[in-house]
Amino acid sequence: MAVAYIPRTRELYKAYTPYRWVVNTDAPPWTPLEKPIARCRVALMSSGGILYRDQPRFHREDATYHMIPKNATQADLSVWHFGYRTEDAASDHNCVFPLARMRELEAEGVIGGLADPAYSFMGGIYSSRKVRDELAPRIVDELRRAHADAFYLVPA
């Protein structure tokens, strides 16, 4: 049974002003995939607070993102995030940022290519407006520049 996280979050943060969850009742925007995924350049982004080498950690309400070179290894990466238990992701980033797995799928030809760089930010940004109006448009610009055909977003 899927866990109901909205009531759990409400309970966990009951000392704070209740969070106003994003509820979209309109049909989602739709961009058809124009070619097989085996010919698509796929961009990867995680909200798991992944840091590359000496990149600065994220801070509260941080709507910035970091660029992670696609060839980064486990030794290059660390995790900074307040909103989930990060031990497993710290010991293997592929739990929330499957960079090594995506490289393998690229090598096997399952995807046409893995865009370079990948991206990371720290989820748990309280202001959904900030995400919609600041973070998201910047990422869209990045994806256009990278000529990405598909975008794989992994939360934490």
Next chain:
Amino acid sequence: MTSALDITRAVNPPRAVFLNFPLGHQTGRPHQPELQRQIVRAAMRAFETIESPGTIVELPYVWDANDRRWEETDYTEGFLPERPAKEDADTAEAARRTRFADAK
């Protein structure tokens, strides 16, 4: 990718793939590359198979077939570790950045 079905239903993104694992493992258990690969591969396949906006594909993987207790405790009181004191966090941050800066 998502492990929070109710949140994803509310947000209603064009395409989603749901994995019923504890938060922090949306693409699998640590150090289980074959499981991770199957999950990520299923997500890539969903780009092609989802034809109707708002579809959520549910993956069949189970965190632990003999123990579903995590579903009762995940993200409940006491689940998140205490945040480190600011000085401790700052010290750890400085050490991390120095370590990589030295290695350049």
